[in-house]
Amino acid sequence: MPTPTSTEAMPPTGARERAAVTLRDVAQRAGVSMMSVSRAIRSPHQVSPQTLQRVNEAVASMGYVPNLVAGGLRASKSYLVTALVPTTTGPLFAEMVQSLTEALDARGYQVMLGEIGYARSREDALLRAIVGRRPDGIVLTGVMHSEEGRRMLLASGIPVVETWDFTATPIDMLVGLSHERLGEAVCAYLHQRGRRRPALISGDDERAARRHSGFLREAQRRGLPTPAAHFGRSPTTHAEGRLGVATLLASDPDIDAVFCSSDMLALGVLTEARVRGIDVPGRLSVVGFGDLAFAETVSPSLTTVRIDGTRIGQTAAQLIVDRAEGHAVAEPVVDIGFSIVQRESA
């Protein structure tokens, strides 16, 4: 290893090591107490004009950024809300995350996202890391099943909102919908339009499984033959949609409808049908899930199921803030429902 020259010994790197400016430094510079600095920053009107000005000058010249961790520790208030989203979802939850972020931002809270699901086994470890940071609220996508996870969240005392799904036993609060009922509704929709041999293509996430079982139940109720199904992995792909419908048609050429667990699967089905010269919706109806932006403009346009992610996010934000600030929560469980968006494909 060469002897470092002075230049090598002090690369740009070196400059990054100096300690951050603290409240004490600012107080010294401004010639006031730490408390006055703290007040000048958080509630400027509680402080004399001169104090305010001197503090502001010191803050600006020193580039002071308050340590929220320290403040939060003392005040037992983090103004941080953690949202856990699955890696596997892609754009489906984007709408919810955005509206959650906006609504909480407006009330002075910051949202941090945690990715869950790339290693299901590490879910409890991740939860522990999150609870350990003592956020003022936790938003989960889906409901929590792990007993360990439920216990930890419950014991933490942190407000929790589960979303996008329904359960009779939420940990705390819930903003979601019944995927069973959704599956039933889609089956009814197809049957009412004369379809007799519907099938399904599904990813392996649990909400898709619930939609599936609702669909089967409704088919049975209506006296239809048990719908065939093709299963792929989540996140679902265009390729799986093509493969799925090819596989289904191979074992039963009379299939006349497919309910897909995502719009991307449905798009794959549309592609495969076109390549094979199968008329959609003439010979085959296709229904997606999610109402992603492309559903409206593909050709044929895609009939799908829409869930109002914006409303989920806003409602969750409201619940978290109410609970975090000690207000009564009138309706801790909200069913936001779903709607079938009728377009050309079914």
Add this chain to the structure above:
Amino acid sequence: MPTPTSTEAMPPTGARERAAVTLRDVAQRAGVSMMSVSRAIRSPHQVSPQTLQRVNEAVASMGYVPNLVAGGLRASKSYLVTALVPTTTGPLFAEMVQSLTEALDARGYQVMLGEIGYARSREDALLRAIVGRRPDGIVLTGVMHSEEGRRMLLASGIPVVETWDFTATPIDMLVGLSHERLGEAVCAYLHQRGRRRPALISGDDERAARRHSGFLREAQRRGLPTPAAHFGRSPTTHAEGRLGVATLLASDPDIDAVFCSSDMLALGVLTEARVRGIDVPGRLSVVGFGDLAFAETVSPSLTTVRIDGTRIGQTAAQLIVDRAEGHAVAEPVVDIGFSIVQRESA
């Protein structure tokens, strides 16, 4: 307002308010000092077997979750890395985020995502909130332009990695690529395949703009007529791709290639071309950007540009950890390049 009955006065809500278990509580229960509990949890082998057992029992029975905020404050170490991703990107950065999360998780760090971009004006406020939590590292998607933002990050002393783009003046470290060169390469690719009137459809993000200008420069160098362009908003959509190619063809029916700033735009172009009976790639070549999963299985399959998001994430993780743990960073600026994935559409 009705007088609350005892049931109303003590809803499930009430149970969530009790204070969290602390190290002191566990120490008392286990009959040892706080330090012994702290050691038993963090370095169990430094503690006698009896102590360890008593602590473990107490921790389990009380459901103790250490307050990482308090620990981090004292130790000046948060084991938290914040990644800022644009709301507008959709699935493009998913790969990077996942590999970043995995690589950092393996080293004991936790990644939290912050959404940027739904309100550009709030970018500095968001940065302030993030710096205020004193993460051990910050990963930015794109490069930082705001002078205020650059100053704040620089002054914070927190390791920063900018990604997905290139600049001569990174704040700290950089893992990216030149979008100008990428644009040049795509133009050359199309010209080499006999295309004479290429055009572009672009979202309004700055990396798309750089690809655009590289493309124009290369076109000029090759003596091609100045490529026409259609601009839409980011996030780009399937609808915009359809509209864009329709608009371009209306003003110049002889266009023979389109470079789109996203695969979703390109998919819209494929749809519009099919509906109009325009042969792709016979009469019109289409190139996307991103190599999303569907690019391979749409029909015709989509020629596109791939960026190795996994490698970006892994490299960024390595840089952050090295810097955070005081190791020398050999190569603080990494060009990961790009590749054109040739398929049917061009």
Add this chain to the structure above:
DNA sequence: CTGAAAGCGCTTACAG
């Protein structure tokens, strides 16, 4: 292997 003291950077609670 164990523990008492000090301190991380703030805010609360209290007194002027």
Add this chain to the structure above:
DNA sequence: CTGAAAGCGCTTACAG
């Protein structure tokens, strides 16, 4: 309007 003291829940640094 201002400030000195205490404390949030941990870990560091030191002493045994």
